[in-house]
Amino acid sequence: MFHPEGNLPEGEEAVLNLLAARLARESSISKDQAGELIKRIGTDWNSLLNEAHFLKELEGRLAQE
Numbered sequence: 001m002f003h004p005e006g007n008l009p010e011g012e013e014a015v016l017n018l019l020a021a022r023l024a025r026e027s028s029i030s031k032d033q034a035g036e037l038i039k040r041i042g043t044d045w046n047s048l049l050n051e052a053h054f055l056k057e058l059e060g061r062l063a064q065e
Contacts, residue, residue, distance in 0.1 A: 016035075016043075019043060019048075020035045021034070023038070023048050023049070027052035027053055027056060028056055029052050029055055033055060034052065037052060
């Protein structure tokens with residue numbers, strides 16, 4: 001999901017996949033969106049949650065238009 005070239009060890013990729021799944025579950029975004037946020041922001045949980053909630057709110061506003 002995160003590194004198609006396979007430059008992360010398998011264990012690290014598994015951890016990032018678990019983090020993406022947790023972020024998706026707790027913030028109601030897709031797992032793909034969560035993975036993209038992790039790529040851009042890193043693994044800081046508070047930052048990820050803030051951005052995920054912002055993304056979800058933005059999607060809601062755009063859907064209303």
